[in-house]
Amino acid sequence: MSSSVPFIHCFQAMTVMCEVQIFANNNAKNIAAMIESNTRRLEDKYNFHSSTSWLNQTVNQRKSSQVPLDEESYTVFEVVKRLVEGTQGLFDPTIGTIKSLMKRQPEMVQKAAYESVKEFMGSQAWHLSEQSLVVKETKTQFDFGGVIKEFAVDQAITIAQSFGVPSALVNFGGDIRALGSKPDGSAFNIAVRNPKERNEPLFSVPLANAALTTSAHYERSFQFADKQSSHILSQHGIHPKVLSVSVLAPTALEAGALSTALTINPQLTLPQEVGVVFIDDHLSIHQDTEFVA
Incomplete structure (x- = not known):
């Protein structure tokens, strides 16, 4: 049974603030606790930066x-x-x-x-x-930093679905997925931040039964001896005209992978069910790639 007022649960994990909104009259608190517990389990298991994680001890x-x-x-x-x-x-x-x-x-x-x-x-x-x-090579090392947070979002939705929750919104540091729509039937309204003024929204996207992720290179960096690079690492670098990419896809994992890749090559061919919004270096908004031609 749904509720018009969500139960909201917030916690810190995977270096970001995580928020779960559950529109259900029964068991919402326990469902949210299960989502938090599962998120922390995934963080412990796949953490590239932890020497005790399964990823490092077993794989790397x-x-x-x-x-x-x-x-x-x-x-x-x-x-x-x-x-x-x-x-x-x-x-x-x-x-x-x-x-x-x-x-x-x-x-x-x-x-x-x-x-x-x-x-x-x-x-x-x-x-x-x-x-x-x-x-085949021992030097090959795996980092699931661009995977597990999105995977945790998708699992959060799966957990909610398993308890019959009709409507929920999961937001882990801007990686977002909606289960259904709001109880009144309208879509969730998701703001996407201005890359140059991060406390200000630049546009919003209606979201229902889908995921939205945004990849941008302005928040974090990676240091080489000769230069500071975007945290989105690529030998060829990120596209200079792209400040951020927001992708709408069926799952957070798919949206996250595509938004990351599109910062490098915005002309990548996308599946038919995927939507994309680019913000260029002049803060103009695009839904096609003519601006990079």
Whole structure:
């Protein structure tokens, strides 16, 4: 049974503020607690920056080229593989390779760093076989920083659905997914921030039974010896005319992968069910790519 007033639960996880709105009269508090618990479990399991995470201990410190995967991790890698292929390799979980290199050798300049590890990165560096991850080179390292937060959002929706919740909104640091619409039948109204004035909204998007993520390069950075780079790492860099990309897709995981890839190549071919909004370097809003031609 739905409620016109949401139960709102907030918590800090995955370096961001997480908010869950559940429109249900019964059990909303317990459902929200389950979502928080599952989010923290995923953070602990797949945290690239934690030496005790499953990702680092089992995958990145693997003792052989073949790593048996549990059902959940196999699903994650399987979905990620499809997203890598769908973005022509622009979305790349092996970006952990360059991050690990720079931890060991912070004196390296950007070009030399990428050249030294390029054979250990990309879709050709790994594949799945019989419930296992196969990685031929020990230097190949996986970072799911652009994956697990979105995966947690999707799992939050799955948890809510399993309890019959008709309407919910999950927002983990701007990675957002709506279950259904508002109880009155209208869509949720989601604001997208001005990249140059981050406390100000620039436009809004109606959201119902879909996910919305925004990727931008103005909030965080990555340091090479010779330059500061966007945290969206790519050997060819992000597109200079794109300040942010918002993607509307069926799942947060798909939206997140595509929004990341589109900051690098805004002319990437998109699935028919996906919508996109670009903000260019003049704060103009676009739903096509003529501005980069």
